[in-house]
Amino acid sequence: MLTRPDTVVLPLPPAVSPDRHALFLDFDGTLVSLVDDPASVHADPELCDLLAALHARFAGRLAVVSGRSIEQLDAMIGPLARVITLAGSHGAEIRQDGHLQEPLRPAGLDAAIAEAHALAALHPGLIVEIKTQGVGLHYRMQPELEGPVRARAREIGATHNLYVQPGKMMVELRGPGCDKGDAVRTLTGRTPMEGSLPVVLGDDLTDEAALACAQAMGGFGVLVGAPRATAADYGLADVADVRAWLWDMAKG
Numbered sequence: 001m002l003t004r005p006d007t008v009v010l011p012l013p014p015a016v017s018p019d020r021h022a023l024f025l026d027f028d029g030t031l032v033s034l035v036d037d038p039a040s041v042h043a044d045p046e047l048c049d050l051l052a053a054l055h056a057r058f059a060g061r062l063a064v065v066s067g068r069s070i071e072q073l074d075a076m077i078g079p080l081a082r083v084i085t086l087a088g089s090h091g092a093e094i095r096q097d098g099h100l101q102e103p104l105r106p107a108g109l110d111a112a113i114a115e116a117h118a119l120a121a122l123h124p125g126l127i128v129e130i131k132t133q134g135v136g137l138h139y140r141m142q143p144e145l146e147g148p149v150r151a152r153a154r155e156i157g158a159t160h161n162l163y164v165q166p167g168k169m170m171v172e173l174r175g176p177g178c179d180k181g182d183a184v185r186t187l188t189g190r191t192p193m194e195g196s197l198p199v200v201l202g203d204d205l206t207d208e209a210a211l212a213c214a215q216a217m218g219g220f221g222v223l224v225g226a227p228r229a230t231a232a233d234y235g236l237a238d239v240a241d242v243r244a245w246l247w248d249m250a251k252g
């Protein structure tokens with residue numbers, strides 16, 4: 001539920017404690033800045049150092065919870081991705097201690113990918129992003145395509161029984177039935193996060209389920225970016241502020 005109206009400037013988050021809290025961090029727009037081409041994103045050395053420091057300080061009570069697939073997170077983050085807990089594909093995939101939990105690939109996904117490519121063939125600025133559980137249509141380079149692309153995505157989703165996931169300058173077709181809040185609930189029910197209060201940082205609509213979950217479980221959510229309707233209690237302005245706040249938490 002979006003409990004905060006879109007005009008409210010949220011306060012800065014309080015400090016969190018490794019003894020009481022678990023950290024759930026969104027990736028794009030929270031840990032790394034948004035760019036035109038989703039395939040060009042990678043975790044820079046400072047971000048890898050930060051995640052490693054948080055993983056150590058919070059004794060494993062850290063997860064990256066992303067709309068990206070775990071396959072993509074592995075490629076973007078590198079070897080450290082094998083060490084930290086990951087929830088990918090908007091909560092559908094979870095990997096912890098080397099154990100991967102993933103649903104079946106959605107039945108209609110290959111047909112949806114073919115239709116996404118057919119649409120992109122008509123619009124050179126449209127990027128098709130193929131993921132293990134979904135397909136994204138990115139119009140950041142041609143924002144005027146938002147209306148028609150979202151309309152076509154709704155048609156493709158209805159035809160192939162796929163959930164239409166809106167995002168920033170993109171829309172995705174993915175398997176239905178899970179969200180990032182489910183991933184937060186699942187992980188906080190397991191060692192080493194069991195009993196911890198979840199703290200969720202995220203910027204996009206897909207993060208709202210996790211932000212609401214954190215608040216409902218006695219933790220809190222932090223919205224990254226400009227004020228908007230949100231379930232988060234706190235806010236940070238941008239990726240640089242997120243990293244600075246997280247470094248403070250990592251150093252204690």
Ligand SMILES: O=P(O)(O)OC[C@H]1O[C@H](O[C@H]2O[C@H](CO)[C@@H](O)[C@H](O)[C@H]2O)[C@H](O)[C@@H](O)[C@@H]1O
Nearest residue numbers: 027028034035036038066067068167168169170
């Ligand atoms: O949950 P996240 O980790 O934030 O993933 C959400 C989506 O992020 C990516 O798209 C966004 O970042 C792109 C690269 O900066 C940008 O071009 C795009 O406009 C943003 O929406 C990713 O490509 C998607 O697959 C994720 O679902």
